[in-house]
Amino acid sequence: MEQEADAELPHTRGELLQASIDLTHHTLSYVKSMALRCAVQLGIADAIRRAGGDVSLDGLAAALSLAPSKLPYLRRVMRALTASGVFAQAGGGGYRLTPVSTLLLSDGGGGGCxxxxxxxxxxxxxxxxxxxxxxxxWFSRDEETPFAMTFGTGHWDFCVRDPGFSAFFNGAMACDSRFVMDAVIHEVGGAFDGVTSMVDVAGGTGGAAKAVAAAFPxxxxxxLDLPHVIHGVPPADGRVEFVAGDMMDFIPQADALLLKSVLHDWSDEDCVRILKRCKEAICRGEQGGKLIIIDLVVGSSSRATTCHETQLLFDLFISTLTQGRERDEKEWCKLFKEVGFRDYKVTSxxxxxSVIEVFP
Ligand SMILES: C[S@@+](CC[C@H](N)C(=O)[O-])C[C@H]1O[C@@H](n2cnc3c(N)ncnc32)[C@H](O)[C@@H]1O
Incomplete structure (x- = not known):
């Protein structure tokens, strides 16, 4: 009787009870994110490693120089993040790193990438x-993005106005590039076969280009990036050249053009403009030249649920920062056709x- 649906409501009491648990979980998801932020800001992962990799709560508090009165609160942060798989607890109760928290180490466990x-x-x-x-x-406002509504200007202009934010942002992108390029070079290194010159378009401080130059000397x-980004780059080791410019106007010529985490920041109209400049810049050597795009292809994941939801959350996240979007394969294909590219190949x-190789 209890499981029967109410005439007015299409769900049973049991379903609604489960729904209330799901709803609370969704509602409090931000607490998990903020606990993660707390762990990063306190440097908990580095402290666990410094303490030998298996550390009691007292030991962790001492390693973090926390006042004894904060111990119960540290325990609650650690308990929540252990339940989420960010940290683990050994049989003796000591805290340990998991693969997730290893990525939070300042040097990634020895390999900075x-x-x-x-x-x-x-x-x-x-x-x-x-x-x-x-x-x-923002839905009832006129600003281009929630970022512009919040900070009074668009993301790229904000980078120009605030050098501190720009350095923070460029550092984060370089960190992402080191991580992603390591996987790209090991899993899709063939994309660089036959390439003799490459321009990393909107390449920031050169994280991706440096990884390519090191792997393929x-x-x-x-x-190529905007002047305020290029001028802040420390002198290069000679392997990578830096050029200041606007990709909407001009892109230096090369066999291959890399666009990593760039097109997802732009509207379809802007992407078409960027892709046209790219097509003009590709030198058609013996191999014919190519674009190498590294971005999300929504729906490409083989591990359906978590990855798909992560892609959709990333799309929503990007929509709050820029006028861009994450695209599915059909949407990518439409852009390539509009610019007159002949063919493309997607590798997850x-x-x-994904790495999308696009051929002129
Ligand atoms: C999301 S970041 C990606 C950086 C780099 N490709 C990476 O993945 O590490 C986007 C980059 O686009 C650059 N950018 C924005 N507008 C640009 C423009 N009109 N011309 C050249 N670069 C631009 C920004 O300065 C920033 O470095």
């Missing part, structure tokens, strides 16, 4: 969180992003 700490820091900072909290209000790598990396 495996740290995502700076990326997590910016994604959980007020710069990224505040626009999301303003999403509903025969490729002459150039990074890290199960969530």
């Amino acid at each position: 495996r740290s995502l700490q700076q990326l997590v820091r910016i994604q959980l900072s007020p710069f990224c969180v505040s626009p999301v909290t303003n999403l509903a209000e 025969q490729i002459k790598c150039t990074v 990396v890290l199960d969530i992003r």
